Amino acid sequence: MDVKFVISILLVIADGFTVRGPSAPLVAPLGSSVVLPCYVDKPLPMQILEVKWRRTDSDADSETDSETVVHLFVDGDSRPEIQSQDYHDRAHFFTDQIQHGNFSLRLDNLRAEDEGKYTCIVYSDPDSGETEVQIKDVERLLVSVSSRSISSYDGEDVTLNCSVDSHITPEHIEEVSWKKTDGDDDILVLLYQNNEALPGSSDEQYRDRVEFFTDEIPKGNFSLRLKSVRTEDKGVYMCQVFAGVLSASATVELEQLGE
Structure with missing residues (x-):
């Protein structure tokens, strides 16, 4: 089945820095790699930096949201052992770009079940900010x-x-x-x-x-x-x-x- 995805970005401004994404939606087909953008407007101190990518999908049968850790960067390093099994070996930071304020995530081998809401949360004590990415199914090639x-x-x-x-x-x-x-x-x-x-x-x-x-x-x-x-x-x-x-x-x- 050939499926594509549209990715839309919301922007949230923190007190000390701004978390940004692209200004226009991105398109990626099933099975490809896609970059979920997340970056700040200035470099942040690595020693007090934590970046968490999480997936938060609303459960229609529950009054609460479920959270899945897609990837985590803390203490100056990526933490793949924290990832949900669904994203193990598929979700990656651009580690050489983190020091420059780029916290984007590459998601490989895009699946139909990857549709959902993703949030990039950036902590740099005492400030924090986040951007939300929505992956939605769009019309396939017909x-x-x-x-x-x-x-x-x-x-x-x-x-x-x-x-x-x-x-x-x-x-x-x-x-x-x-x-x-x-x-x-x-x-x-x-x-x-x-x-x-x-x-x-x-x-x-x-x-x-x-x-x-x-x-x-x-x-x-x-x-x-x-x-x-x-x-x-x-x-x-x-x-x-x-x-x-x-x-x-x-x-x-x-x-x-x-x-």
């Missing part, structure tokens, strides 16, 4: 076809529909491939890569007979026009889309060919 099956006559032109959900912009789509998939080996029908169609990549039986609707690509429409349909074209076709670490596909069947 690829859809308007019909699961299409009928045609020999010699006609036919359109195999394929569209990508609107939150993925075409410039972030790295590859779209149309393949005939019902035989022993997949046959490449047409390829879109690096913002251009590559008709020379098509298998010989489809060369000069397939094309994208170029004007529709900016709208996320990667439908395929197959010209002069032949009996041997009958079968299942897959539209597969790659965008970063995300991928998704949909299939359509060309059937009931007649003279």
Whole structure:
């Protein structure tokens, strides 16, 4: 399952220093590494510094919140033994940056269950401050076809529909491939890569007979026009889309060919 996350930041000002995060939301896909920002506006004395990252999610069945320690820095060192097991070996400080006031946390191998509220709390006696980070699930990469099956006559032109959900912009789509998939080996029908169609990549039986609707690509429409349909074209076709670490596909069947 391909899932992405949106990270939003709240800012809290302490008496002696300001705890900051980014001014705009961040986006990270499932399985990637993401940095949860937390930094102060001036270096703090290491000998009286404590930084705690915690996760606090409200329990609908309880009147109290549960707290999970994601990571802790105290006494001049990271304390991985204090971490919750869910974050062990996945949550890391940038230890060489702490002396400069950067307490950001890198969370590796992002999971769907990482969705929730995170708080970075900075203590420097007698002051303290914090910033809150919310990781929320957002729409995954979706690829859809308007019909699961299409009928045609020999010699006609036919359109195999394929569209990508609107939150993925075409410039972030790295590859779209149309393949005939019902035989022993997949046959490449047409390829879109690096913002251009590559008709020379098509298998010989489809060369000069397939094309994208170029004007529709900016709208996320990667439908395929197959010209002069032949009996041997009958079968299942897959539209597969790659965008970063995300991928998704949909299939359509060309059937009931007649003279």
